[in-house]
Amino acid sequence: xxxxxxxxxxxxxxxxxxxxxxxxxxxxxxxxxxxxxxxxxxxxxxxxxxxxxxxxxxxxxxxxxxxxxxxxxxxxxxxxxxxxxxxxxxxxxxxxxxxxxxxxxxxxxxxxxxxxxxxxxxxxxxxxxxxxxxxxxxxxxxxxxxxxxxxxxxxxxxxxxxxxxxxxxxxxxxxxxxxxxxxxxxxxxxxxxxxxxxxxxxxxxxxxxxxxxxxxxxxxxxxxxxxxxxxxxxxxxxxxxxxxxxxxxxxxxxxxxxxxxxxxxxxxxxxxxxxxxxxxxxxxxxxxxxxxxxxxxxxxxxxxxxxxxxxxxxxxxxxxxxxxxxxxxxxxxxxxxxxxxxxxxxxxxxxxxxxxxxxxxxxxxxxxxxxxxxxxxxxxxxxxxxxxxxxxxxxxxxxxxxxxxxxxxxxxxxxxxxxxxxxxxxxxxxxxxxxxxxxxxxxxxxxxxxxxxxxxxxxxxxxxxxxxxxxxxxxxxxxxxxxxxxxxxxxxxxxxxxxxxxxxxxxxxxxxxxxxxxxxxxxxxxxxxxxxxxxxxxxxxxxxxxxxxxxxxxxxxxxxxxxxxxxxxx
Amino acid sequence: xxxxxxxxxxxxxxxxxxxxxxxxxxxxxxxxxxxxxxxxxxxxxxxxxxxxxxxxxxxxxxxxxxxxxxxxxxxxxxxxxxxxxxxxxxxxxxxxxxxxxxxxxxxxxxxxxxxxxxxxxxxxxxxxxxxxxxxxxxxxxxxxxxxxxxxxxxxxxxxxxxxxxxxxxxxxxxxxxxxxxxxxxxxxxxxxxxxxxxxxxxxxxxxxxxxxxxxxxxxxxxxxxxxxxxxxxxxxxxxxxxxxxxxxxxxxxxxxxxxxxxxxxxxxxxxxxxxxxxxxxxxxxxxxxxxxxxxxxxxxxxxxxxxxxxxxxxxxxxxxxxxxxxxxxxxxxxxxxxxxxxxxxxxxxxxxxxxxxxxxxxxxxxxxxxxxxxxxxxxxxxx
Numbered sequence: 001x002x003x004x005x006x007x008x009x010x011x012x013x014x015x016x017x018x019x020x021x022x023x024x025x026x027x028x029x030x031x032x033x034x035x036x037x038x039x040x041x042x043x044x045x046x047x048x049x050x051x052x053x054x055x056x057x058x059x060x061x062x063x064x065x066x067x068x069x070x071x072x073x074x075x076x077x078x079x080x081x082x083x084x085x086x087x088x089x090x091x092x093x094x095x096x097x098x099x100x101x102x103x104x105x106x107x108x109x110x111x112x113x114x115x116x117x118x119x120x121x122x123x124x125x126x127x128x129x130x131x132x133x134x135x136x137x138x139x140x141x142x143x144x145x146x147x148x149x150x151x152x153x154x155x156x157x158x159x160x161x162x163x164x165x166x167x168x169x170x171x172x173x174x175x176x177x178x179x180x181x182x183x184x185x186x187x188x189x190x191x192x193x194x195x196x197x198x199x200x201x202x203x204x205x206x207x208x209x210x211x212x213x214x215x216x217x218x219x220x221x222x223x224x225x226x227x228x229x230x231x232x233x234x235x236x237x238x239x240x241x242x243x244x245x246x247x248x249x250x251x252x253x254x255x256x257x258x259x260x261x262x263x264x265x266x267x268x269x270x271x272x273x274x275x276x277x278x279x280x281x282x283x284x285x286x287x288x289x290x291x292x293x294x295x296x297x298x299x300x301x302x303x304x305x306x307x308x309x310x311x312x313x314x315x316x317x318x319x320x321x322x323x324x325x326x327x328x329x330x331x332x333x334x335x336x337x338x339x340x341x342x343x344x345x346x347x348x349x350x351x352x353x354x355x356x357x358x359x360x361x362x363x364x365x366x367x368x369x370x371x372x373x374x375x376x377x378x379x380x381x382x383x384x385x386x387x388x389x390x391x392x393x394x395x396x397x398x399x400x401x402x403x404x405x406x407x408x409x410x411x412x413x414x415x416x417x418x419x420x421x422x423x424x425x426x427x428x429x430x431x432x433x434x435x436x437x438x439x440x441x442x443x444x445x446x447x448x449x450x451x452x453x454x455x456x457x458x459x460x461x462x463x464x465x466x467x468x469x470x471x472x473x474x475x476x477x478x479x480x481x482x483x484x485x486x487x488x489x490x491x492x493x494x495x496x497x498x499x500x501x502x503x504x505x506x507x508x509x510x511x512x513x514x515x516x517x518x519x520x521x522x523x524x525x526x527x528x529x530x531x532x533x534x535x536x537x538x539x540x541x542x543x544x545x546x547x548x549x550x551x552x553x554x555x556x557x558x559x560x561x562x563x564x565x566x567x568x569x570x
Numbered sequence: 571x572x573x574x575x576x577x578x579x580x581x582x583x584x585x586x587x588x589x590x591x592x593x594x595x596x597x598x599x600x601x602x603x604x605x606x607x608x609x610x611x612x613x614x615x616x617x618x619x620x621x622x623x624x625x626x627x628x629x630x631x632x633x634x635x636x637x638x639x640x641x642x643x644x645x646x647x648x649x650x651x652x653x654x655x656x657x658x659x660x661x662x663x664x665x666x667x668x669x670x671x672x673x674x675x676x677x678x679x680x681x682x683x684x685x686x687x688x689x690x691x692x693x694x695x696x697x698x699x700x701x702x703x704x705x706x707x708x709x710x711x712x713x714x715x716x717x718x719x720x721x722x723x724x725x726x727x728x729x730x731x732x733x734x735x736x737x738x739x740x741x742x743x744x745x746x747x748x749x750x751x752x753x754x755x756x757x758x759x760x761x762x763x764x765x766x767x768x769x770x771x772x773x774x775x776x777x778x779x780x781x782x783x784x785x786x787x788x789x790x791x792x793x794x795x796x797x798x799x800x801x802x803x804x805x806x807x808x809x810x811x812x813x814x815x816x817x818x819x820x821x822x823x824x825x826x827x828x829x830x831x832x833x834x835x836x837x838x839x840x841x842x843x844x845x846x847x848x849x850x851x852x853x854x855x856x857x858x859x860x861x862x863x864x865x866x867x868x869x870x871x872x873x874x875x876x877x878x879x880x881x882x883x884x885x886x887x888x889x890x891x892x893x894x895x896x897x898x899x900x901x902x903x904x905x906x907x908x909x910x911x912x913x914x915x916x917x918x919x920x921x922x923x924x925x926x927x928x929x930x931x932x933x934x935x936x937x938x939x940x941x942x943x944x945x946x947x948x949x950x951x952x953x
Binding site for chain 2: 179181182184185186187188189190191192193195199200203204292293295296299300306
């Protein structure tokens with residue numbers, strides 16, 4: 001009997017590990033082998049093209065610099081907005097807090113292409129905010145740029161709203177952990193609220209702010225779905241990968257993808273290492289000004305600014321901005337779909353209505369239905385497979401010596417630009433290398449597995465680490481349970497909430513993912529990409545309908561997510 | 571350690587910054603949702619007085635301290651410090667310092683930085699702040715650990731650092747939230763006198779919160795007993811021990827044996843009470859009617875015990891040895907169990923003994939709502 005369990009255990013762990021290697025690890029690592037396999041293409045296209053010379057290299061550098069500028073600016077604003085919001089959520093005690101928290105989380109689950117379209121509508125068209133001010137056009141132009149730094153405003157706004165949750169949620173989580181007693185102590189010792197924030201909280205929060213910023217930066221760098229819709233003529237690096245792949249400039253796309261991946265690794269891995277080495281600790285900023293005249297001045301300034309009214313004004317401003325960034329686009333898109341339902345509200349033509357485009361000669365409705373089917377089937381299948389892979393992986397990570405390395409590797413698919421991941425999948429499985437799959441729903445499913453497994457592993461790991469599960473398993477063993485009973489009666493029920501949360505998150509991620517899907521989907525167009533296609537072919541009413549539909553699905557998802565994660569707190 | 575008066579001469583600067591402070595709380599009430607945390611608390615502490623707020627866990631002690639410090643806002647009532655109403659002052663402007671139960675030493679700062687913090691945020695320049703902090707640390711015999719971090723210090727050292735940090739700012743009123751609860755028993759009894767001497771020598775006004783009766787008795791000029799958010803008794807330690815007015819105070823402060831009984835007779839030579847067929851006479855003052863149910867209290871040290879014959883007969887059920895004396899659990903003939911303290915060592919388990927009590931030592935209390943059982947549960951902090 002004992003041998004049977006042992007063999008079973010080894011069989012399960014080995015098969016998991018093999019499946020993990022083939023399905024997740026290999027595609028992740030394969031990215032690094034681009035330049036070796038496509039050396040000639042890259043050389044031909046990027047460096048020594050007979051027609052344009054190194055024009056592509058110049059382009060690559062240009063899009064990279066632009067992406068960096070955009071992401072850095074985005075992260076800066078994320079921090080400015082995110083810290084007050086994190087404070088409101090962590091320290092505040094008011095009705096509607098749950099709602100605010102849901103609104104903050106919304107951009108994490110909403111399909112970005114739908115959200116991008118909604119933002120485009122809100123800021124640049126007559127159906128958006130412009131209408132509320134009775135303008136005959138949008139309040140912004142898609143090419144309007146921030147002065148001096150030349151970043152399109154709409155693109156920047158969308159990036160801020162999509163990446164803000166990463167900063168807010170990491171800082172909020174840390175704040176909840178920090179005992180209020182230190183703030184109280186500081187206050188009774190004579191420090192004003194702002195001085196307390198600077199001297200007591202900042203050292204505790206810096207790691208969280210840092211890791212939230214790194215995530216937000218990586219996300220902004222890799223964002224494709226919304227970017228492709230709102231970027232106008234400007235190309236970000238992640239979008240360039242997709243566009244060039246469509247133009248069959250595979251070498252240039254691969255080279256840019258590689259650079260993106262390497263950059264992301266260079267940012268994420270040291271940050272991970274640094275954070276695990278200071279885990280639970282604090283960063284002590286060098287106290288250059290401590291006790292000097294400069295600090296005395298600062299303290300006096302902080303005392304002046306530590307007014308309840310100023311604090312409330314700041315909080316109010318941040319909440320208002322959050323609502324403008326995330327909720328207004330959704331209201332606008334829903335309002336527009338109603339306006340456009342039966343006729344174009346401006347020309348009165350039936351041809352411009354949602355109903356006409358869906359059921360008229362263009363007949364978009366069957367396309368929407370087919371895309372919905374593709375999206376749901378692929379998201380469901382990939383999540384289902386990922387759950388089965390993830391549970392044994394959690395055990396492997398916890399109990400094997402190289403578990404930590406495995407966990408660090410698993411972070412990679414979460415942060416690399418998804419278009420680069422899609423390209424890697426295409427090149428790995430497609431005719432150029434393994435020749436097993438052509439673009440289509442199967443490749444889509446395999447791609448989604450690559451980023452679903454890390455999501456589920458992370459959420460399950462979080463529950464696993466907080467649950468003292470080995471103690472209960474030990475207790476069950478001494479009570480005479482066999483390994484099967486332990487898994488069934490002890491481990492799975494304890495981990496259930498983490499697994500469910502992870503499954504919902506990975507399902508919504510798969511539904512909304514655009515960048516990789518555009519590259520690997522072939523003729524099986526998922527719904528998130530369909531929005532992009534509709535916008536590009538200027539089928540605006542159809543795009544309106546599909547965006548609303550996507551947002552409705554993700555709202556249902558976030559409610560499910562809330563219920564699942566709330567139960568865990570008990 | 572700090573008893574020698576000369577040591578304080580090295581600190582004239584510090585002593586001179588300490589202003590005397592008086593504190594007056596008037597009708598403070600506070601509720602959290604549906605739970606009443608404090609109900610009409612009135613308390614006056616004059617300059618230089620050491621007041622201990624004593625009560626079981628959950629009585630509202632820490633809430634009161636936080637309200638005084640300004641970390642919580644009371645629902646109703648006023649706080650006066652040195653005669654000035656401070657209700658709307660933020661904590662940093664109240665000139666009150668709070669000693670936290672778990673010390674709350676900032677983990678990312680050295681001991682010196684921790685102690686100097688209150689001075690630096692008040693705008694002292696770093697050299698002056700640090701030299702003052704060092705002076706106080708020297709006083710605490712901790713100047714050699716100035717550059718250590720809090721986690722590197724023992725509990726007793728951390729306690730002294732926290733105290734140093736609390737007093738260095740020169741606040742006139744010191745609020746102490748169970749300052750000794752984190753220490754083990756041996757260090758605790760040493761440090762509690764040190765703490766009192768220190769506070770007294772600096773002439774500080776102290777409001778000290780604890781649930782430990784012995785600590786309160788040892789430290790306080792005045793004890794305020796708080797229960798379920800209400801201050802039920804204020805008095806000197808001696809006064810409270812001698813004249814506990816109700817069952818709660820008696821049960822909480824002393825090791826009285828509490829028994830339920832019925833008043834049989836009220837006459838000039840006292841009140842005769844029937845406790846389960848045993849008649850006890852009390853010559854203490856009290857207004858009780860015949861037939862009223864009362865609680866009878868007898869301190870375990872007030873029983874006189876001798877070999878069987880006369881008085882209250884009983885059998886020794888258990889005998890527990892403690893520091894200075896032996897505690898006997900005696901089952902009386904009517905089935906009641908009482909605790910008796912004795913210095914003698916000659917009563918074995920199972921021995922028959924007889925007890926007698928001086929009527930002057932028989933306390934009578936009005937029976938609270940819910941009877942003795944409820945009162946005992948309340949004292950234990952169950953209800």
